[in-house]
Amino acid sequence: MRARPTLALAVCISLLTVCTVAAQDLGPNVHKLKDGVYVYVGSDRPNDAGPESNCGIVITQAGVVLIDTGQTPTASRAIQAAVKKLTSQPIRYVVSTETHGDHHAGDYLFSPPGVFVAHEGTIATLKDREPGDPARVERLRASSPEVRAALEGYHFVLPQIEYREKMTLNVGERTFELFYLKNAHSEADTAVWLPKERVLFSASVAVNNQFNVLRPWVDIPDILAATKMLKALSPEFVIPGHGAPGTVKIFEDQEQFYALLVDRVAKMVKDGKSLDQIKKELQMPEYDKWMTKDRIPANIDAAYNLVAARLVFKSN
Numbered sequence: 001m002r003a004r005p006t007l008a009l010a011v012c013i014s015l016l017t018v019c020t021v022a023a024q025d026l027g028p029n030v031h032k033l034k035d036g037v038y039v040y041v042g043s044d045r046p047n048d049a050g051p052e053s054n055c056g057i058v059i060t061q062a063g064v065v066l067i068d069t070g071q072t073p074t075a076s077r078a079i080q081a082a083v084k085k086l087t088s089q090p091i092r093y094v095v096s097t098e099t100h101g102d103h104h105a106g107d108y109l110f111s112p113p114g115v116f117v118a119h120e121g122t123i124a125t126l127k128d129r130e131p132g133d134p135a136r137v138e139r140l141r142a143s144s145p146e147v148r149a150a151l152e153g154y155h156f157v158l159p160q161i162e163y164r165e166k167m168t169l170n171v172g173e174r175t176f177e178l179f180y181l182k183n184a185h186s187e188a189d190t191a192v193w194l195p196k197e198r199v200l201f202s203a204s205v206a207v208n209n210q211f212n213v214l215r216p217w218v219d220i221p222d223i224l225a226a227t228k229m230l231k232a233l234s235p236e237f238v239i240p241g242h243g244a245p246g247t248v249k250i251f252e253d254q255e256q257f258y259a260l261l262v263d264r265v266a267k268m269v270k271d272g273k274s275l276d277q278i279k280k281e282l283q284m285p286e287y288d289k290w291m292t293k294d295r296i297p298a299n300i301d302a303a304y305n306l307v308a309a310r311l312v313f314k315s316n
């Protein structure tokens with residue numbers, strides 16, 4: 001009779017040890033959001049470059065769904081190692097949230113076997129990236145021995161499925177709703193929503209604690225329409241394209257920033273200032289702590305375009 005509690009205790013201790021070791025083994029970047037739902041949070045980069053991209057790891061009874069594949073081949077290898085520790089199940093799907101290379105570094109590690117899903121326009125954009133620059137991978141290989149090792153088995157991968165506007169993936173017991181976000185960041189942006197778990201991978205329509213990259217086709221009203229739609233889902237967790245996971249506050253912070261930016265640019269336009277003058281003089285001290293300050297001029301461009309469009313609209 002006395003042996004039982006001892007045995008039970010021994011089992012408990014060994015389970016506890018296993019669990020603790022397993023949690024530590026996932027590495028400092030991997031955070032658990034819910035049972036089976038993890039995020040690999042991109043590491044901070046030097047020189048105000050902001051953090052690397054985030055990657056979602058969702059375990060289902062029918063295999064793993066990855067949301068993006070990492071910023072660099074070494075980050076992608078860390079993601080691969082974490083997945084292997086979490087489950088012996090294969091990768092079933094790789095969902096891409098945008099076309100930019102900093103979310104695609106590990107596509108070759110996960111697809112195949114993962115079926116690569118992205119919004120329409122992704123194939124055309126990715127084809128431009130590598131066949132258009134055949135030396136890209138050689139440059140990467142030459143950058144460090146670690147990257148060279150991480151690139152072993154590299155092959156160029158394109159999506160097998162391109163969807164339009166909305167797609168639902170049912171994988172095992174989980175549901176993934178894919179939403180297209182128009183003019184939000186890249187040529188084809190996808191938010192991934194897990195309605196049962198209330199976890200939202202927002203893509204780079206939102207980034208946390210930093211200024212976003214706004215390319216010429218990106219439109220502030222479209223960003224705001226997308227974040228309004230995403231907020232209405234009432235997510236418990238929001239995982240932005242870059243930066244720490246959080247809540248809808250990430251969207252609200254961004255909305256406040258654009259409102260203030262557009263307001264200030266509008267006042268300066270009213271005062272007769274040129275775009276160049278605005279870029280030199282505009283101050284946003286409320287956001288001194290945000291990273292990637294070199295992106296402020298492109299944000300001013302977008303705000304200026306919006307203000308100019310409103311003036312044209314008024315005068316018509």
Ligand SMILES: [Zn+2]
Nearest residue numbers: 098100186204
């Ligand atoms: Zn991007």
